[in-house]
Amino acid sequence: MIIEQLTEPLPGSLMPTLSGSYYHDPAVFALEQERIFEKSWMCVVHAADLAKPGDFKLVQVGREQLIITRNRRGEARAYFNVCRHRGMQVCTTESGNARRFQCGYHAWTYDLDGKLIAAPNLTKMPDVDKDTYGLQTVAVREWLGYIWVCTAEEPPSFEETVLGDVVDRVGEVENLDHYGVENLKLGRRIAYDVQANWKLIIENFMECYHCATIHPELTNVIPQFADGWAAQTKVNSGGVFGEDVEGFTVDGSAGVTKLPQIAPDQDRTYFAITIRPNVFINMVPDHVIVHRMFPTGPKRTYVECDWLFLPDVVDQGMDIDKSVQLFDLVNQQDFDACEKTQPGMESRLYAEGGSLVPAEHHISEFHDWLIKTISPNAQATA
Ligand code: FES
Ligand SMILES: [Fe+2]
Numbered sequence: 001m002i003i004e005q006l007t008e009p010l011p012g013s014l015m016p017t018l019s020g021s022y023y024h025d026p027a028v029f030a031l032e033q034e035r036i037f038e039k040s041w042m043c044v045v046h047a048a049d050l051a052k053p054g055d056f057k058l059v060q061v062g063r064e065q066l067i068i069t070r071n072r073r074g075e076a077r078a079y080f081n082v083c084r085h086r087g088m089q090v091c092t093t094e095s096g097n098a099r100r101f102q103c104g105y106h107a108w109t110y111d112l113d114g115k116l117i118a119a120p121n122l123t124k125m126p127d128v129d130k131d132t133y134g135l136q137t138v139a140v141r142e143w144l145g146y147i148w149v150c151t152a153e154e155p156p157s158f159e160e161t162v163l164g165d166v167v168d169r170v171g172e173v174e175n176l177d178h179y180g181v182e183n184l185k186l187g188r189r190i191a192y193d194v195q196a197n198w199k200l201i202i203e204n205f206m207e208c209y210h211c212a213t214i215h216p217e218l219t220n221v222i223p224q225f226a227d228g229w230a231a232q233t234k235v236n237s238g239g240v241f242g243e244d245v246e247g248f249t250v251d252g253s254a255g256v257t258k259l260p261q262i263a264p265d266q267d268r269t270y271f272a273i274t275i276r277p278n279v280f281i282n283m284v285p286d287h288v289i290v291h292r293m294f295p296t297g298p299k300r301t302y303v304e305c306d307w308l309f310l311p312d313v314v315d316q317g318m319d320i321d322k323s324v325q326l327f328d329l330v331n332q333q334d335f336d337a338c339e340k341t342q343p344g345m346e347s348r349l350y351a352e353g354g355s356l357v358p359a360e361h362h363i364s365e366f367h368d369w370l371i372k373t374i375s376p377n378a379q380a381t382a
Helices: 024-039 157-171 197-204 216-221 223-228 309-315 321-345 363-374
Strands: 040-045 055-059 064-071 077-078 095-097 116-118 137-144 147-152 185-194 269-275 281-284 287-297 300-309
Touching: 024 055, 024 287, 024 363, 040 055, 040 095, 040 287, 055 185, 055 287, 064 147, 077 147, 077 269, 137 157, 137 223, 185 309, 197 269, 197 287, 197 300, 197 321, 216 223, 216 321, 223 321, 300 309
Parallel strands: none
Antiparallel strands: 040 147, 055 064, 055 095, 064 077, 077 137, 137 147, 185 300, 269 281, 281 287, 287 300
């Protein structure tokens, strides 16, 4: 395993990528688990998936399995799914509704606030403090209609990290606020099991040098993407729809009801934000698409993609198929490219890495962040 600073610039227009081992070495992935996914704010569950007190869902964050739930007051809560007695997984059902969580081994029982409320013979052990032996709590935030968690003992500032990425991309959080994402409703969700390292997916999302080659439908809607320059290279720059295009749909036909508060420069335009390490947000005038990535191994990433619309659009059963089809196709095209790139990462030809053209140079900032975050002295500087 090599944790290194990026090497000397390549001659001329090209900049270096990370070397191939970053994309397949289990030791690099282990460092990423420990220092990125277990230390960052991770967007894990759509709030509507946990609508009522007691609704719960298990999620994997880094090496940890977590129970995400709502207590009786409806507040989002997250716990390590590890019994405080002898360590069994307390909850073994993927999702559902619970009044309490009872471990299946010796029946230690925890309430929705994680407190230990019952155990065989507990009354004969008065010295056992029920709070101390409650489920271990994980930091939680609700934002954009999603539940975000951080398993770090001292989570980084949500404002500096998550909102910082938003500000870097669109200038101010207000530019995202216009879309009212927290009030939108899930119209469709598609999951993808991608046989590629998570960083290939992020790097792919950050550039549009590939758009002309693999995204004919997308470049029909946003012709400027055919030039290869992503909308992520400049602050608050978006991809403008083509003249004849009526909406962000697979054939450029009109979409559904527009989001009421978007600014004039957000109409007929596509914006994309990458929030490290696991979220992409795509904003168009009538819907918002949110990707959440869950790396499950050095060469495998589970991606959930949500298409969010105004509640009326979903409730009235308006036709969202053409809207969904466009980005579903883009996803399939992108993930196919990532999967076909993954084997090359292990080739000796890629041992020193590849190159970034000028339209991809901004990806090196992601590489710098990654190296800084997983390098051995990262704990002191993170
Ligand atoms: S391991 Fe959970 S009650 Fe014993
Ligand atoms: Fe793409």
